[in-house]
Amino acid sequence: MIFIQLTDMSQASYWEPIDSDFERLVPLELGLTKGSTQSLEVANKIRQFYFDGETLSPTFKDQYINLITNEMFVCGIHETLKLQSASYDNIYNYYFTFD
Structure with missing residues (x-):
């Protein structure tokens, strides 16, 4: 599990280990073998989606938190919905945002 320490996020030393082993950000729930072609592809897609394919740095703090x-949270909610939908006809998932 990854824990976020906001005080350290302004330091380059916080980002270097994550960026050098970016594959650690691939969700374990996907069941991919680390180092596999699929796992590396997912890691690249995550980097592209959240970080525009860039090297991690303090400027990406908000994207990293997202x-x-x-x-x-979202992966767990999605998994719960999949499991419940196997047993129930009507499953609802509401998405709320605020500004």
């Missing part, structure tokens, strides 16, 4: 939030 990625981690999606992995920690």
Whole structure:
């Protein structure tokens, strides 16, 4: 599991280990073998989607938080909905945002 420490995120040293092993950001729930072609492809897609294909740095703090939030919450919600939909006809998922 990845924990976010906002105080460290302004330091380049925070980003270097993540960027050098970007594949660690591939959700474990996908069941991909680290180093496999699929896992590397997913890692590249994540980098492109969240970080425009760029090297990680403090300027991407908000995007990184969005990625981690999606992995920690959205993936779990999606998995729960899949499991429940196997047993129930009507499953609803509401998405709320705020500004």
